[in-house]
Amino acid sequence: MYFFVYLGAFLLLIRLRTSVKFTELFEKWNTLLRWSSFGVIIAFFVFEKLLPDSIIPFIGPLILGGIVYFALNEADFKPVRSFVNTHIPLVIVGFIDAIVDLIAPKFYGEHDDIFQIAVLLGFIWIFARWASTKKQQQEMRIMSVKKDELEALVSERTAELTKQRNELQDLVKELKTTQTQLIQSEKMASLGELTAGIAHEIQNPLNFVNNFSEVSAELIDEMEEELEKGDKEEALAIAADIKQNLEKIRHHGKRADGIVKGMLQHSRQSNNIKEATDINKLADEYLRLAYHGLRAKDKSFNAELITRFSENLPTVDVVPQDVGRVLLNLFTNAFYATQQKQKQGDPKYRPVVEVATISKQGMIEVFVRDNGTGIPEHIKDKIMQPFFTTKPTGEGTGLGLSLSYDIIVKGHNGKIDVQTKEGEYTEFMISIPLTVKNN
Amino acid sequence: MKILVVDDEADVQPLFLQRFRKEIRNQEVEFDFALSGEDALKYLEDKHSEVVLILSDINMPGMSGIELLGHIREDFGDPPPPPVVMMVTAYGDEENYKQAMEKGANDFLTKPLDFDLLKQKLKNLTD
Structure with a gap:
């Protein structure tokens, strides 16, 4: 029966060697483990013949115990430690066997079958445990294969998602570019609508410049005549008129200048610089431009313009061309609404567009009111949406109010209500806080 | 000859006064002004019998020149002879011209006003 102890030791060494096979530790242990496994077999035959009978039973358990001790204390065999542990019962049984045989040979002789069965059980225990461990290992291997598959899948999906994210980022970039272009084209479209209004607005002051300079030349001729006649008083009166005319020329020249500057400012890309702005002046300017813009297209159109500007309206820090665009948009819409209502044919209907400003509690409010067609309840929530328009295809971009909303709410921390x-x-109401954060 | 000039641009007034300086001094013409169609109608309530010629801009906020013309022809058409009405506009287009003529305008002038031409027309009126 000692044979099983030796066999256990032999097989343990083989397993230890297998456990390091295919690792970098193999070279370190290969020779030692192989030779020692042969050594165990040789020891079995040699010691059986050479040593006295009383010592022989101790050799096997000693060798096996030694190997177990060595394997448990060697870090390199940590992964198979639980398997090594399964040899401990065999070692113990072997020792007990040897000790009992030594101190009570008679008792041992009577019950040697029990001891032999114990040794055999110790040996079988190793293999039973080995088999179950192997099964576990196989399950773990299957799990680890599955885990690898899962990880591969995850990394595949991650790559896919990253690709999608990059594509989306590109798309967002593209959309932003398109948005900028749309804003610009909306600006240009509204500028186009304004062209006629602007032409009219410039033509009027230019007419005055021309007329007043012509009449001043005539007046100078007359003044010379009066001086020749010696009528100094009349000459002085004419001189006063000429002086007044020159002021008028200057005034109307500046007026045209302001309109051209405003037009340039309107078409320019917004530089987002907020500056102290007189909202009354801005509103008045754009009200006229919007009015004449529509009039240029529909020459029979006439509306009453009412301005109720707060006299002591403080200046407010805004981006003037942005807020100008909002006002222009509101006026254009207002005139459009009254024009549409007029087309319904009520002879008593008179279009009225009103603009009022007030300042209160740290903010200024601008009201733009028209007595036009009004907005049906079911589309009221949609009017600020991009591309929503009630105008026939090609007439409106559907961006006017949505851009206005962005400018007032996002750009100036204000509010826009209808x-x-x-x-x-x-009636549209925009309110802008007097202290606008620069964002 | 009393002339009423209707235009929402206030600077039209000194312009007319200076352009017709000599005529005014010689008492050939006399000018009155209104800044809107509504003002003009109010003015005409009292003085329609004195006014010989009305020069009105078409494009004005509120009552347009065309509407004013309609009122003049409706309200002040009775003899003594109805005033001569000349319409003035910066938008010298067919539609305005047609409307003005339909409503009974005597003449149609475009801005910028040619004052020599206007004086000629006045002379023809008085002759």
Whole structure:
């Protein structure tokens, strides 16, 4: 029966060697483990013949115990430590066997079958455990294969997602470019609508410049005549007129100048620089431009313009061309609404567009009201949406109010509200805080 | 001859006064001004019998020149002879011209005003 102890030791060494096979530790242990496994077999035959009978039973358990001790204390065999542990019962049984045989040979002789079975059980225990461990290992191997598959899948998906994210980022970039282009084209479109208004607005002051300079030349001739006649008083009166005319020329020249500057400012890319702005002046300017813009297209159109500007309206820090665009948009819409209502043919209907400004509690408010068609309840929530328009295809970009919303709410921390009754009126209110954070 | 000039641009007034300086001094013409169609109608309530010629801009906020013309022809058409009405506009287009003529305008002038031509027309009126 000692044979099983030796066999256990032999097989343990083989397993230890297998456990390091295919690792970098193999070279370190290969020779030692191989030779020692042969050594165990040789020891079995040699010691059986050479040593006295009383010592022989101790050799096997000693060798096996030694190997177990060595394997448990060697870090390189840590992964198979639980397998090494399964040899401990065999070692113990072997020792007990040897000790009992030594101190009570008679008792041992009577019950040697029990001891032999114990040794055999110790040996079988190793293999039972080995088999179950192997099964576990196989399961773990399957799990680890599955885990690898899963990880491969995850990394594949991650790569896919990263690719999608990059594509989306590109798309967002593209959309931003398109948005900028749209804003610019909306600006250019509204500038186009304004062209006629601007032409009219410039033509008027230019007419005055021409007329007043012509008449001044005539006046100088007359003044010379009066001086020749010696009528100094009349000559002085004419001189005063000429002086007044020159002031008028200057005034109307500046007026045209301001309009051209405003037009340039309108078409320019917004530089987002906020500056102290007189909203009354801005509103008045754009009200006229919007009015004449529509009039140029529909020459029979006439509207009453009412301005109720707060006299002591403080200046407010805004991006003037942005807020100008908002006002222009609101005026254009207002005139459009009254024009549409007029087309319904009520002979008593008179279009009225009103603009009012007030300042209160750290903010200024601008009201733009028209007595036009009003906004139907079911589209009231949509009017600020990009590309929403009630105008026929090609006439409106659908961006006017959505851009206005962005400018007032996002650009100036303000608010934009609308009150309306279908068929009666629409009133837009924008409020801008006096202290606008620069964002 | 009393002339009423209707235009929402206030600077039209000194311009007319200076352009017709000599005529005014010689008391050939006399000018009155209104800044809107509504003002013009109010003015005409009292003085329509004195006014010989009305020069009105078409494009004005509120009542347009065309509407004013309609009112003049409706309200002040009775003899003594109805005033001569000349329409003035910066938008010298067919539609305005047609409307003005339909509503009974005597003449149609475009801005910028040719004052020599206007004086000629006045002379023809008085002759």
